[in-house]
Amino acid sequence: MDSSAYISLEDVVFSRSGRRIFDGVSLEIPRGKITAIMGPSGTGKTTLLRLIGGQLRPDSGRVVVDGHEVPKLRRKALYAFREKMGMLFQSGALFTDLSVFENVAFPLRVHTRLPEDMIRDIVLMKLEAVGLRGARHLMPSELSGGMTRRVALARSIALDPELILYDEPFAGQDPIAMGVLVKLIRDLNSSMGLTSVLVSHDVPESLSICHYACIIADGRVIGEGSPEQLREHPSGQVQQFLQGQPDGPVPFHYPAEGAARDFGLSGGVS
């Protein structure tokens, strides 16, 4: 893998409500590449993004992004640091009281003192990049799920960030919207030279665009490498996840006492 890691997690331990989410996760995310972080639901993929963005602090371990140790940044420095970072939330998280245009203009108005005509040009360019220049007057409630995510994507690249974090970008999308998002993520990464971190459990789409991928389960990294390396990975758990097999190292049945006893049978059923 690329030696210049943009993000590095070292032995990160994180618990919430008494439950250990990460138990010594170490991971390096290369600069200028698309890295997919995959894993079953509830394994803490979104939590990982929040640790990278400094919204959560690990119990122990280091989270280093572009040379900054994120958990140790003070509030003001953390907010300044986040200006270099864009995040696409699963719900889009558009501001419901602002139009599409104003949503994309929001970070520009807050962080820059650009004149209004320049803000307009930048916003229209960003909306053009996601194919929604014509939808600038619409309100978020008038958008479909796919359009919402595209507007949110335009907003997250408004300040030309170095890093984009995508939280489940493909979840709940129809095939066309999914294709559009795959294309946008790939194009944005190559044209802007971004470092992209993609959290998803949509295996084919994620592996089709990422340069590097890792799979997290049970609080640790169970497999990592290029998409080709992962497809050949010897771990049964990795293969079960990639191929979507219903039973395997992750059992179909939730642990329970013997079926014979539950059903009141004297024998013959195991």
Place this chain on the structure above:
Amino acid sequence: MIERIAAFGRLGLDTVSSFGRSGRFLAGVLGGVPRPATGFPLLMKQLYAVGVLSLPIIVVSGLFIGMVLALQGYTILSDYGSEAAIGQMIALTLVRELGPVVTALLFAGRAGSALTAEIGLMKATEQLSSMEMMGVDPLRRVVAPRLWAGFIAMPVLAAIFSVIGIWGGMLVGVDWLGVFEGSFWGNMQSSVDFVDDVLNGMVKSVVFGFVCTWIAVYQGYDCVPTSAGISSATTKTVVYSSLAVLGLDFVLTAVMFGDF
């Protein structure tokens, strides 16, 4: 038994930690100097939402409460032949007590619950998180303008409530029941003191406005981001605000008027 004691202890710890969190939250909201260029339009928008949109309920309630006070006052005072004193009775009751208290209760129900639901929904739909990730502090951008708007709007609403109430009292007392208009206004002017009554009433409404809005924005910001969580936070806002207003009203009244 031990479990009950433990549960009681846990409740105590949760309550204390909630007070601590709300204090830190308040410090985060009020800390730092707002930028007038961005802060002023946000404040105006919230003043409209919290203040102007609360006007109908405040005006209508003020009118009816003033009218009821006049009717009740007339019934009682006429037994002693002193119905001319209803002007001062209505004014003192409204300015000292009912103006600040009833306005605060209505404010908690109308504006407070709306603030909690709005901020809670912004949290549930990740709008607050997305703002944080854009390098914008939601405490300053979302919460601070709402807190200041409530703080400013509440005393003005309480003053409007009292004025409308006195006018409603006059409608019933003078125009309907026939109390002499000169006595109605004259007794009021001679007995209502600006500092002791009007200013003390204003102080109450400032305190109530601050407490109600603080509770409302904190409950929204601290809620569990689910529909049940928002519903529970909205209920808590109304309940806690009402209890806080009534409790504080007793304390403030004792401090202001309890010097016997």
